[in-house]
Amino acid sequence: YRAKHRKTGYEVFEPDMNRRTLERLQLASDLRRAVERQELELHYQPQVRLRDGELIGVEALLRWRHPERGMISPAQFIPLAEETGLIVPLGAWVLQEACRQGVEWANQGHASFRIAVNVSALQFERDDFVSTVSASLASTGFASERLELELTESIVMRDVRETTIRMEHLRQLGVSIAVDDFGTGYSSLSYLQRLPLNVLKIDRSFVQNLRDAENALPVVKAIVGLANHLGLSTLAEGVETDSELQLLLDVGCDFAQGYHFARPLPPGEILAFLEQQARKMIERHH
Numbered sequence: 287y288r289a290k291h292r293k294t295g296y297e298v299f300e301p302d303m304n305r306r307t308l309e310r311l312q313l314a315s316d317l318r319r320a321v322e323r324q325e326l327e328l329h330y331q332p333q334v335r336l337r338d339g340e341l342i343g344v345e346a347l348l349r350w351r352h353p354e355r356g357m358i359s360p361a362q363f364i365p366l367a368e369e370t371g372l373i374v375p376l377g378a379w380v381l382q383e384a385c386r387q388g389v390e391w392a393n394q395g396h397a398s399f400r401i402a403v404n405v406s407a408l409q410f411e412r413d414d415f416v417s418t419v420s421a422s423l424a425s426t427g428f429a430s431e432r433l434e435l436e437l438t439e440s441i442v443m444r445d446v447r448e449t450t451i452r453m454e455h456l457r458q459l460g461v462s463i464a465v466d467d468f469g470t471g472y473s474s475l476s477y478l479q480r481l482p483l484n485v486l487k488i489d490r491s492f493v494q495n496l497r498d499a500e501n502a503l504p505v506v507k508a509i510v511g512l513a514n515h516l517g518l519s520t521l522a523e524g525v526e527t528d529s530e531l532q533l534l535l536d537v538g539c540d541f542a543q544g545y546h547f548a549r550p551l552p553p554g555e556i557l558a559f560l561e562q563q564a565r566k567m568i569e570r571h572h
């Protein structure tokens with residue numbers, strides 16, 4: 287029996303593996319229904335300008351409130367969404383919802399900060415990606431200058447011709463582009479120069495190594511230098527301590543995001559963050 291299975295290339299399932307596979311299938315089918323059941327929500331993490339602490343943007347981060355399992359982290363369900371292709375409708379929902387929220391904030395008098403939205407390779411590579419973005423902008427009335435798309439290096443490097451064309455179209459819409467987790471992929475520097483990018487997001491792993499080891503400092507310095515050379519801004523991810531913040535200021539990094547400033551917050555708490563920030567500014571002037 288076994289020999290037969292070997293020949294046909296089938297693996298004999300371990301009971302544990304079987305259970306995990308079933309669990310993933312179950313989760314995938316739950317995820318398929320998550321949008322219509324309104325189990326998904328976006329939280330927003332503040333991005334600040336290092337020079338003065340001003341809120342310059344928020345990153346939209348997807349959260350899934352599963353009816354039985356509670357909050358599930360995107361690290362768990364985004365890969366599943368990508369494997370199943372569900373990331374395409376989910377991603378479209380994220381874009382639409384982020385733009386809708388942006389307009390709601392604008393109507394409440396807060397229209398000064400950008401909203402950054404994460405985009406998966408599978409979404410970006412679709413021929414209808416640019417029209418999905420422009421449809422979200424048009425149907426909500428969100429100002430395109432306030433939308434930033436976060437793409438990873440792997441997307442940027444996949445098919446440079448196609449990527450360049452698509453990015454040019456996005457730029458024509460007025461949308462800006464950030465490279466997420468910068469430094470962890472294999473960017474070709476000559477390609478970076480050709481692409482219409484706006485921001486390099488320095489990966490959290492470099493920022494967190496600033497804490498005890500000096501070896502991350504030259505890397506961060508090099509990224510900031512490269513960004514300056516290319517005319518791009520830099521945003522440091524995962525800033526947790528005051529000493530990291532100080533080092534980032536020293537090397538001339540522009541913006542930062544991390545638990546030191548705020549965790550990802552439900553939309554209502556972003557207004558509280560803004561108020562608290564305004565109070566701090568007033569205190570500083572007195």
Ligand code: C2E
Nearest residue numbers: 347348360361364380404405406524525526543544545550
């Ligand atoms: P990312 O885009 O690099 O997002 C930053 C992640 O770092 C977030 O995790 C955020 O909560 C976390 N983070 C922020 N500051 C700190 C800090 O100071 N310390 C530490 N340890 N972590 C910090 P989260 O929300 O769990 O998201 C994980 C990843 O899931 C994201 O990484 C992104 O790649 C993906 N993701 C989240 N939402 C979406 C989405 O709407 N679409 C797509 N395609 N991917 C998403």
Ligand code: MG
Nearest residue numbers: 345404436466
């Ligand atoms: Mg991101």
Ligand code: MG
Nearest residue numbers: 466467487523
């Ligand atoms: Mg990131």
Ligand code: MG
Nearest residue numbers: 467489490523
């Ligand atoms: Mg990251």
